[in-house]
Amino acid sequence: MxxxxxxxxxxxxxxxxxxxxxxxxxxxxxxxxxxxxxxxxxxxxxxxxxxxxxxxxxxxxxxxxxxxxxxxxxxxxxxxxxxxxxxxxxxxxxxxxxxxxxxxxxxxxxxxxxxxxxAAGQVVIATERTPWYTPQSQQGRTWYWPAYRRLLTEKGWPETGIASLDAASDSVVAHLADPTSAEAYQSKGLVVGYVQSGKTANFTGVIAKAIDAGYRLVIVLGGTLNLLRAQTQRRLDMELVGRENILRGAAEYESDYADDPAWSKGKFLTHGGLPSALGGFDIVRMTTRDNDYKSLLQGIVALEFEKQEPALPLHDPRNLHRSSARLMVVKKNKSVLTKLVKDLNKIKTPLSEIPVLIIDDESDEASVNTANPNKPDAERTAINQKISELLGMLPRAQYVGYTATPFANVFVDPSDTEDIFPKDFIVSLPRPTGYMGVQDFHDLDSPLPPEERTFANSNERAHVRDIHLASGEDDTALQQAMDMFVLTAAMKLYREANGLGDRYFQHHTMLIHESVRTAAHRELLGRVAQLWWNSGYTGPSGRERLRELFETDLAPVSHVRADGHATPSSYDELAPYIGAAAIRIGGDDQPIIVVNGDKDIETGEADFDKRSIWKILIGGQKLARGFTVEGLTVTYYRRRTNNASTLMQMGRWFGFRKGYQDLVRLYLGREEAMGNKDIDLYEAFEAICLDEETFREQLRQYAEPVDGKPQVTPAQVPPLVSQHLSWLPPASANKMYNAELLEIRSPGKPIEPAAYPTKAAAIKRNTERWRPLLDLLSTEPIAFTSRPSSTTKARTFKALTGRVAHGELVGLFAQLEWERPGHFAPHLTYLSQLDGSLAKVEDWLVIAPQLSSGSVEASILGSMPLSLVRRSRQPGKVSFGRIAGLEHRNVAQTLIDDVDTQPTIGGPGQLMTPARGVVLLYPVVEGTSQLDVRAAAPDGVADPSCIIMACTLFAPKSANDQARQLVRFRTKDSSHRFDAIIPQAG
Structure with a gap:
């Protein structure tokens, strides 16, 4: 049966x-x-x-x-x-x-x-378009996407990961132009991912679907370096093009991948025959792994597109779906792109008939025009000029930039029709499952005080180790990082032998990144080599260091973060694997690979495709963008830079760390002096995380249509970019201009003004303007209790309270002086409308928290005694860090969120109504110690020139109109190049 x-x-x-x-x-x-x-x-x-x-x-x-x-x-x-x-x-x-x-x-x-x-899905900001990419339009014409999907399944991708990629790539292709349309249209878009998070997989899926739909020339701009271009070429050949299209009838040994282990192991996609012989269509490669685009001979025959119906244009479905696709992966290099432009101008097929897809990997590097916008006769920079030429000569070309750092792209002049501004769409990809990103190394907004943080509840404690650079060139931290590299290598061998089954750690690497200068790499190579050979990993001194590091660091972290992976109970259990690990790293007398283009000191090839690599890598720019350092477990990082986009790209430690996430360690420079600014690289990466997550969250907020129409278009996105550190702007200065933010609406969300004045006279005037509101505060405090969470306990505090009419509060804010007047203006525009044109706000509950015993209390201009709060501005910043305490914010947010249920969070009486907002009020003294606070209020009376009245506002959730638009913009004309709206660091 x-x-x-x-x-x-x-x-x-x-x-x-x-x-x-x-x-x-x-x-x-x-x-x-x-x-x-x-x-x-x-x-x-x-x-x-x-x-x-x-x-x-x-x-x-x-x-x-x-x-x-x-x-x-x-x-x-x-x-x-x-x-x-x-x-x-x-x-x-x-x-x-x-x-x-x-x-x-x-x-x-x-x-x-x-x-x-x-899991969260992709977020799309786009202009309105007529739908064309539907399941019905693709009926019977899909070939390369199903093949790619099948390959991902065979590689072990979870179905949710494949479905997410399917949906995200659909979003991109749907916003391209219909390749069969009689009317030519050129779309330009931007896809925003995370550093080393699978952007290549997304654009591989986009290419597969685009060529299935009819795009017949695909140009991938694969970075500025040969190794990046080659890495991208191999990935596309392996997962999209397939063996048959690579060989095209040639023998296996003639393949340019004949020496690639993945080729011989059958890991390259196979179609079961040449696609054109099986009812599909072929992909003709115009570049190979080792060869970038070269000028073509014999009448440019390879670029000529065949037409089954010569009288019809190529984009007619009767021609398009019977023609082969051409694929080229080219470096962003002026001479290479010049050859391509020249050859395209020679072919007989009219360029106006060819549906072209241009994928720009790392599109914020080299592609953006960085010529000084203040010079009317400024010429475009070289790569930008060539991309502009390609777009100008190919009216059916679709441009899609991919980046993890989008700020440079969204600051391109929207009115420059020849440039690469993503005028049609911006797609923000979701954070993939299993991805280890910047959030996994930071404790963002952790309510736990530092003394209560452990390896279990603190990402920083688990993964980050400080390099206090002010102490000089002591190599103690570098030695410890190398010891951790050997220990984690032993741990991987231990896991291979204990419960991983067929799991094999093909690569295990450590990255040392101190400088982009090759001269510095030469000196560093000597230092690292000396440390390695003197480390004593096979002797008693080295073993004692490893034992101590295991017992104080590796073992306790893995004990709480190993996620079920095998972990030895003692150092003695791990010890048998130490020697094997050290031999695997340095047994060939070459434990170090230098990757910087200097042939005199390069000591090996960092080609992760050709061999297993267990090495220490020293490098700079070559390893700082786009290039994936496989198996990266320990990073020693001291490199400085001057903008967020560049710094984020240095984070090679971000990525997928299956089976060893608990072993990852980041040795990071702290408190390094540069000029008159104290630079803390850990703080810098945290600020970047806040910048980018704010950007993504606002994209998500504004992506929801209102009455079926987009709230914003890509041209209105630039003002959403924030900057959390004054010395670390989002992108270089010549990419940040030409947009003006008029209003930010924040119903139910906190508004915390910044840029308070620094001069005593202005501070005093502001304090005097607050006096009428201070007179409204109660004489007796009431108790508030914050809402507990899974990580925090409920906390109780007392506060003076009062109620102020909405018009009075807005009038007060309209009078206040700011160090940067434009900073609060978009919020004030919003607040000013809450008396009629938007949902009406009647009044505001003012909460002035009283701090615990030991705090300084003082009367301000005759007010009831208030607790003075000490805050300090970091060097170079005009604003403080967060003003409001977490438990105070918790209470205010609860009052706003639970207004309909009348929370009993405070004292007697009805504290809230649906038309009432909340103001957390703090008299702030700028200083570094309590002595500064006492000096500002001798005998319990505050000096108004020393008191900065700071606050956090929570408008009611109903404080919006029926359209629910959360933001209004005005984009400046490009003739106003001198009016930069984002302050530059300086």
């Missing part, structure tokens, strides 16, 4: 295959398939049979995996025609199960075995 499980699996596989466009009645689909399969299948073609099997199924059973794949695709589908529910929600899953016609019991069983994925 035929296996019932096999019959059932075949039936369900066939039934689901017929539902790719939309979910349909499962009962009817199974019944139809049973007729095709024969009498034995009928008994297994019912929902009752399916339900019986689900009762005893496990999440890894074949039938469940089949359903997981299909349900996940439906869960992630963006704007499908069969439902208006949001992706990855219970409502979406409910709509799917209803369309399948399943009983309530079967629904429950399926949801239990295949839970609804909760």
């Amino acid at each position: 035929t296996n019932p499980a096999a019959i059932r699996l075949t039936l369900h596989k066939s039934a689901l295959a017929g539902m790719q466009a939309r979910p349909k009645s499962l009962a009817r689909a199974l019944a139809y398939q049973a007729e095709e399969e024969g009498p034995e299948a009928v008994a297994h073609a019912t929902e009752e049979d399916f339900q019986d099997v689900l009762y005893t199924s496990h999440s890894t059973d074949q039938l469940v995996e089949l359903w997981r794949k299909q349900l996940t695709q439906w869960d992630y589908a963006e704007n499908p025609g069969w439902t208006e529910t949001d992706p990855r929600t219970d409502e979406r899953r409910g709509a799917v199960l209803d369309l399948l016609g399943l009983s309530e019991e079967t629904k429950k069983l399926l949801v239990a075995l295949v839970p609804v994925p909760r």
Whole structure:
């Protein structure tokens, strides 16, 4: 008798295959398939049979995996025609199960075995376009996307990861122009990912779908260095082009990958034959792994596009879908791009007929025009000029930039039609599951005081080790980093031998990055080599250092963060692997690889594709952008830079660390003097994280359509970029201009003014303006209790309170002086409208927290005694750090959020109404110690010239109009190049 499980699996596989466009009645689909399969299948073609099997199924059973794949695709589908529910929600899953016609019991069983994925999706800011990329338009024409999807499945990608990539790449392709359209249109867009987070996978998916849809020339701008271009070429050849397109009838040994282990191991995609012979179409490579684009001979035949119908244009579907695609991966190099432009001008196929896709990897580097915008006769920079020429000569070219640091791109002049500003769309990719990014090395807004942080609850304590550079050139920290590198190598060998099964750590690396100068690398090579050979890893002195480091650092971190991976209980259990680790790193007498282009000191090849690498890498610019350092576990980083985009790209320690995330260590420079500014690299990376997460969150906030139309277009995005450190602007100065932010609406969200005045006279005038409000405060404090969370306890504090009319508060803010007047203006514009044109705000609850015993209290201009708060401005900053205490913010947010339930968070009486906001008020004394506070208030009376009245505002959630637009912009004309709106560091 035929296996019932096999019959059932075949039936369900066939039934689901017929539902790719939309979910349909499962009962009817199974019944139809049973007729095709024969009498034995009928008994297994019912929902009752399916339900019986689900009762005893496990999440890894074949039938469940089949359903997981299909349900996940439906869960992630963006704007499908069969439902208006949001992706990855219970409502979406409910709509799917209803369309399948399943009983309530079967629904429950399926949801239990295949839970609804909760991962965030991509965020899209785009202009309105007529939809063209639909499942119906692609019917029967997909070839390369299904092949790529199959490869990812074989590589072990989870179905949710593939579905996320599918949805995100769909979002990009849908905003390109229809390649078959009679009218030419040139889209320009930007895709924002995270550093080393899978952007290449996304644009590989985009290329696959684009060429399936009809794009026939794909130009990938693969970085500014040969090794980056080659890395991208290999990835596309392996995962998209495939063996048959690479060989094109040649023998295996003739392939340019004949010496690549992945080629011989069968890891390159295979189509089962030349695609054109199997009903598909071929990809013709114009570049190879070792060869960038070169001028073509023989009449540029290789670039000529074949037409089945010569009288029709190439973009006509009757030609387009029977023509091969051309792919080239070229370096951002003036001479290379000049050759390409020259050759394209020679081909016979009219350039106006060719649908072209230009993918610009690391698009914020070299591609952006950095010529001085203040000079009217300034010429474009070289690479930007060549990209502009390509776009000018290819009217059907679509430009898509990819970057993890988007600030340079969104600050391009929107009115410059020849430039690369993403006028049509910006797609922000979600943070992938398993990705180790900047958040994983920082404790952003942690409520825990430093003394309560542990390896378990603090990312910084677990992964970051300080290099206090002010102490000079002592190599103690560098030696410890190298010891950690050997220890973690031993840990990987231990895990290979204990429970990882076929898991194999092919690469294990340490990166040392101190400078981009090759001369510095020469000196560093000598230092590191001497440390290595004197380390004594096979002798007693080295072993004692390793034992201490294991017991004080590696073991306690892994004990709480190993996530189930094997961890030795003692150093003695790990010790047998130490020698093997040291030999694997330095057994060939070359433990160090220098990657900087200096042939005299380069000591090996950092080609992770050709061999297993367990080495220490020393480098600068070559290893600082785009290039993936595989197996990176320990980083020793001291490199300085002057803007956030460049610094973020240095973070090679970001990426996927499957099986060894607990072993990752970052040795980072702290408190380094540079001129008159104290530079703390850890603080700098934290500020970048805040900048970028704020940018992404605002994109997400504004991506929601209002009345079916976009709230903002890409041209209105630049003002959303923030800057948390004055010495670290988001991008270089000549990329930040030409946009003006008029208003920021923040219903239900905190507004914390900054840029308070620094001069005593202005401070005094501001304090005097606050006097009427101070007179409204109560004489007796009331108690407030913050809401507890999973990481914090409830905290109680007392505060004086009062109520102030909305018009009075806005009038006060209109009079205040600021060190940077434009900083608060967009918020004041919003607040000024809350008396009528927006949802009306009647008044504000003022809360002046009283600090714990021991604090200084003083009367300000005759007010009740108030607790004075000490805050200090960091060198070079005009604003303080966060003013409001976390428990105070917690209380204010709860009052706003729970206004309808009348929270009993405060004292007697009704504290809140739906039309009431909250003001947290703090009299701030600028200083570094309590002595400064006491000096500002002798005998309990404050000197108003020393008191900065600071606050945090929470407008009611209802404080918006029906349109729900959260932001208003005005984009300046490019003739106003002299009016920079974002302050420059200086």
